[in-house]
Amino acid sequence: IGSEVLMNEGEGALSQRFTAEKKSPRDFALWKASKGGEPAWDSPWGKGRPGWHIECSAMAAHVLGDTLDIHTGGQDLKFPHHDNEMAQSCAFFSNPKEKKFHQQWVNYWLHYIQMSHDNKQKKKAGHLHIHGLKMSKSLKNFVTIREALEMSTARQIRLLFVLQSWHGSMDYSDGCIDEAKQKEHELTEFFLLVNALNRQFNAPNVLAATNYTPNDADNAFNQKIMSRQIEVDEALRDNFDYPRAMKSLMELMGDCHAYLKKVSRPHVLLLNKVAEYINEMLKIFGITRKHDSHFLGNEQAAKEAFLRPVLDVVTQYRHEIVSLFRKKADPSKYEQVVKNFNQTIVQLDVEEKEHSTGPYHETYKELKQVLFNFHKRIQKLHAENLTSQVVQATDALRDEILPHVGVKLEDTEKHLGGSVWKLYDRTYLLNYMKEANEQQRVTEVKNKIEQDTKDLDAWLRKAQSPKDLFSSEEYTKKYSRFDEHGFPTHDINNQELSKSQIKKLRKVLHFFLVFYIHVPNTLKKAWSDQETAHKKYLEKTAQNPNFLDELKSELEKKQNQLKALLSR
Numbered sequence: 001i002g003s004e005v006l007m008n009e010g011e012g013a014l015s016q017r018f019t020a021e022k023k024s025p026r027d028f029a030l031w032k033a034s035k036g037g038e039p040a041w042d043s044p045w046g047k048g049r050p051g052w053h054i055e056c057s058a059m060a061a062h063v064l065g066d067t068l069d070i071h072t073g074g075q076d077l078k079f080p081h082h083d084n085e086m087a088q089s090c091a092f093f094s095n096p097k098e099k100k101f102h103q104q105w106v107n108y109w110l111h112y113i114q115m116s117h118d119n120k121q122k123k124k125a126g127h128l129h130i131h132g133l134k135m136s137k138s139l140k141n142f143v144t145i146r147e148a149l150e151m152s153t154a155r156q157i158r159l160l161f162v163l164q165s166w167h168g169s170m171d172y173s174d175g176c177i178d179e180a181k182q183k184e185h186e187l188t189e190f191f192l193l194v195n196a197l198n199r200q201f202n203a204p205n206v207l208a209a210t211n212y213t214p215n216d217a218d219n220a221f222n223q224k225i226m227s228r229q230i231e232v233d234e235a236l237r238d239n240f241d242y243p244r245a246m247k248s249l250m251e252l253m254g255d256c257h258a259y260l261k262k263v264s265r266p267h268v269l270l271l272n273k274v275a276e277y278i279n280e281m282l283k284i285f286g287i288t289r290k291h292d293s294h295f296l297g298n299e300q301a302a303k304e305a306f307l308r309p310v311l312d313v314v315t316q317y318r319h320e321i322v323s324l325f326r327k328k329a330d331p332s333k334y335e336q337v338v339k340n341f342n343q344t345i346v347q348l349d350v351e352e353k354e355h356s357t358g359p360y361h362e363t364y365k366e367l368k369q370v371l372f373n374f375h376k377r378i379q380k381l382h383a384e385n386l387t388s389q390v391v392q393a394t395d396a397l398r399d400e401i402l403p404h405v406g407v408k409l410e411d412t413e414k415h416l417g418g419s420v421w422k423l424y425d426r427t428y429l430l431n432y433m434k435e436a437n438e439q440q441r442v443t444e445v446k447n448k449i450e451q452d453t454k455d456l457d458a459w460l461r462k463a464q465s466p467k468d469l470f471s472s473e474e475y476t477k478k479y480s481r482f483d484e485h486g487f488p489t490h491d492i493n494n495q496e497l498s499k500s501q502i503k504k505l506r507k508v509l510h511f512f513l514v515f516y517i518h519v520p521n522t523l524k525k526a527w528s529d530q531e532t533a534h535k536k537y538l539e540k541t542a543q544n545p546n547f548l549d550e551l552k553s554e555l556e557k558k559q560n561q562l563k564a565l566l567s568r
Contacts, residue, residue: 028084030054053084057092060085066093071106072166078111112167129171143172155287156180162242162285183250185432187282189422190253191296192408194275195304196420197260199312201268210265218267221259225274228252232281242285249278264415304423306360310348310367311421314374314402315409317341318394319419321378322411325391334382334390338375345375366405370397403429438565445562452555459548462537466530469512470505485527 029051034040040047050058060068073082089105128135135142148157159180164170201210214222228248235244256274260266279295282288288295320337348368355364377393398409406426411419467486470479479488479497488505490496497505506523513526520526540547 028053028080030088053081054088056081057085057089061089061092067104068106070108070110072110073112075111078109082109082111110167129169129173131173132171134169135172148172152177152181153184155289156184158285158287159183162287163246165243166240183246186250186253187278187295188424190256191275191279191294192422192424193420194271195296195300196422197266197271197416198268199308200417200420201266202272212267212269214267215263217259217263218270221255221267221270222273224255224259225252225270225277228255229277245281246285249281252278260416261413266416300423303360303363306355306358307364307367307423309351309355310364310371311407311423313341313344313348314367314371314397314407315419315421317344317371317374317378318397318409319417321390322394323418325387325394331382331385331387334378334387338379338382341375345371363405367407370401370405374401403433438568442562442565445558445565449555449558449562452551452558456548456551456555459537459540459551462533463548464530465534466509466513466527469509 031043031045031048031054032051033046033048039049041049060071071082071085086105090103093105094100094103130141130143133141152160156177157180160172160176161170163180163183164176200206228251231248232245235241235248238244252274256271259270279288282295283293289297292298294300317337321334324333324337348371355361374393374397378390381387381390381393402409404426406424406429408422408424408429409419410422465486469475470482470486470488475488478492479490480492480494481488481490483489487509488497491501510523510526513523513530514520544550
């Protein structure tokens with residue numbers, strides 16, 4: 001039956017204004033008069049709008065039909081909102097003429113509850129948080145779906161949700177979005193790599209000539225695959241623990257990379273087993289778009305097949321030139337490679353008719369032009385006896401030219417072919433490379449700041465003479481005479497210090513050397529080491545009296561540079 005307070009809260013002011021018109025205190029509004037600025041529709045009762053509860057039932061039924069398997073929501077919606085949804089929907093979908101009485105609308109209700117740190121007290125949870133604070137219009141702390149889609153793709157937002165617990169507080173923040181984007185990229189890279197290895201090892205002529213008897217590494221990898229599948233199954237059976245399930249899927253991709261490093265020739269069927277399993281789970285999780293059969297999209301396979309003839313040539317041509325350069329091959333070897341690929345390019349022209357139409361024809365033409373320009377560049381370098389410069393041409397092809405056509409060339413281990421191509425959406429690839437370069441620049445500047453800070457701290461410690469400790473006013477007020485090392489020997493009354501007093505002062509000095517100047521050792525050795533370090537400081541100062549100021553200025557420049565990079 002529930003609480004009258006909660007019922008009143010669920011209906012707002014309506015519960016007080018129209019109590020007399022209700023047949024039962026449990027009745028709730030199906031239709032409300034619209035206030036100024038609210039949406040309104042014509043009805044037998046005048047301009048109005050649906051009540052809160054009927055609005056949700058109508059939307060759910062419109063999308064999902066007359067039966068929902070699972071309906072979720074926060075604990076604070078359990079009563080009266082979900083009770084009212086259930087009452088009106090069961091009544092609406094019941095049909096006595098067809099002997100459907102009290103038709104069940106939802107099979108399972110799941111409500112978000114978060115336990116306190118001692119697991120004794122339940123707290124309302126399951127809310128979406130924006131940068132750590134509960135999303136709320138009153139706090140002006142909310143993001144609309146349209147705004148979210150301007151900053152991220154729909155798939156990235158889905159990944160953001162599946163990487164967090166369904167029954168706990170969910171955070172929408174820059175860090176969480178970045179994590180979702182990184183996971184999306186890792187998944188994309190994995191599937192594109194599997195596609196590349198299929199082109200390399202799954203061609204009919206390769207399969208026919210290859211002995212695919214599983215070895216120990218293959219068997220161990222297959223066991224690892226099944227182990228990860230069990231982990232995913234157990235995670236989903238444990239209160240739909242999606243983050244743990246996703247963690248196992250990502251680790252399975254890592255297992256693939258480890259397997260590829262171990263074997264001389266990968267068992268491509270095992271790689272496909274992993275890729276198909278991960279793809280199927282992503283479809284179940286709703287990460288893959290509803291009408292797509294694959295994470296990469298329905299068009300990816302057709303696009304790769306259409307562009308493969310020219311991309312295979314570009315990749316192989318560059319790989320052979322790079323190999324010759326690394327081997328410091330004789331110039332005559334370059335001549336032979338150029339001659340061979342000249343014939344290959346001519347053959348591509350002969351087969352041009354097969355690629356003269358279709359949705360990817362323009363991209364094919366762009367890639368052919370890229371290949372032709374690269375070929376001319378290598379010919380020119382060879383003719384001018386400048387083969388030492390071919391590496392600049394191959395790097396430019398990989399890092400600057402092909403990304404603008406949506407192609408990523410990746411150097412691999414020799415047993416995986418030496419080089420593979422991956423086909424991306426060109427805008428995505430260029431943006432990702434730009435962000436990666438900026439992040440690399442940030443990392444480089446951070447590393448330089450860290451090193452400069454260490455260098456400055458080291459010189460500041462060297463600037464401290466062991467004699468400096470007792471030369472301060474704190475000690476000159478207490479002691480009247482000091483030895484050649486600056487150590488106190490007599491008190492302010494010119495009385496020689498006792499052994500116990502000297503022992504205490506030695507402890508003070510040792511503490512100063514170890515904890516403030518970071519010279520860990522016995523007192524005698526620490527004193528000697530610090531004296532040596534201080535001499536180096538004095539020598540450096542004699543050479544350049546302003547060197548410490550210059551170090552500080554350089555450090556400040558790098559810190560400002562980092563701020564500028566992070567503010568972009």
